[in-house]
Amino acid sequence: MNPLPEPPLFGPPPAGYRRREIAPGAVHLPGWLTPEQQRSLVTACRGWATGPVPIRHTRLPRGGVMSVQTVCLGWHWKPYAYTRTADDVNGRPVTPFPGWLADLGRRAVADAYQDEERAAGYEPDAALVNFYDAEARLGMHQDKDEKTLDPVVSLSIGDSCLFRLGNTEHRNRPWTDLTLASGDLLVFGGPSRLAYHAVPKIHPGTGDPATGLAAGRLNLTLRVTGLTDPGPGPATR
Ligand SMILES: O=C(O)CCC(=O)C(=O)O
Numbered sequence: 327m328n329p330l331p332e333p334p335l336f337g338p339p340p341a342g343y344r345r346r347e348i349a350p351g352a353v354h355l356p357g358w359l360t361p362e363q364q365r366s367l368v369t370a371c372r373g374w375a376t377g378p379v380p381i382r383h384t385r386l387p388r389g390g391v392m393s394v395q396t397v398c399l400g401w402h403w404k405p406y407a408y409t410r411t412a413d414d415v416n417g418r419p420v421t422p423f424p425g426w427l428a429d430l431g432r433r434a435v436a437d438a439y440q441d442e443e444r445a446a447g448y449e450p451d452a453a454l455v456n457f458y459d460a461e462a463r464l465g466m467h468q469d470k471d472e473k474t475l476d477p478v479v480s481l482s483i484g485d486s487c488l489f490r491l492g493n494t495e496h497r498n499r500p501w502t503d504l505t506l507a508s509g510d511l512l513v514f515g516g517p518s519r520l521a522y523h524a525v526p527k528i529h530p531g532t533g534d535p536a537t538g539l540a541a542g543r544l545n546l547t548l549r550v551t552g553l554t555d556p557g558p559g560p561a562t563r
């Protein structure tokens with residue numbers, strides 16, 4: 327089932343949206359998602375959160391549990407690999423990656439880089455949908471479990487957060503702090519694709535309940551895994 331209205335809801339972004347290059351290859355477009363798109367995405371995320379693989383706090387291999395809650399589309403991310411089934415949750419196949427979300431990702435790349443050709447070749451096949459309550463945090467990390475260096479498209483809805491974009495070498499300074507608010511798009515690719523990044527703080531009460539999210543923050547990151555399913559194997563008779 328496709329819980330989202332089809333285009334024209336996913337038409338052009340609000341007129342006069344701004345672009346700001348945070349670092350080479352990292353572009354922030356505040357308010358890129360219209361209020362309608364934000365509402366539609368919240369509705370879609372509610373559906374995905376119920377399963378077949380329910381949203382959960384990811385367990386880390388060393389025993390920790392992430393404060394962020396995550397549900398995946400296309401490929402299931404379990405630290406630190408992608409699989410088609412959620413073997414650390416309930417073993418069920420991951421929710422398919424919807425075509426309309428890939429279309430939205432291509433529009434995001436087009437607008438961030440002002441490059442239609444680059445956007446046309448962008449084929450995201452995995453998304454991590456993260457929910458942050460007021461206390462949730464995400465530590466400095468790289469998105470490096472993908473086999474390609476295609477850009478990551480990040481969409482934020484609900485409460486604002488402090489987002490920290492670091493360097494590609496290590497978790498420490500230099501970094502750039504910015505606020506990601508509801509409707510913001512951030513694309514990080516090119517020289518920033520493997521930059522460390524973090525969400526050190528959520529700003530509770532800053533979201534507009536009209537999005538359908540009364541509290542907390544949603545973030546979707548679209549990625550190109552570069553993975554393919556294993557074939558059926560040698561024919562048997
Ligand atoms: O919530 C965010 O803005 C970033 C999420 C993130 O870095 C991730 O899911 O890998």
Ligand SMILES: [Fe+2]
Nearest residue numbers: 467468469523
């Ligand atoms: Fe990340």
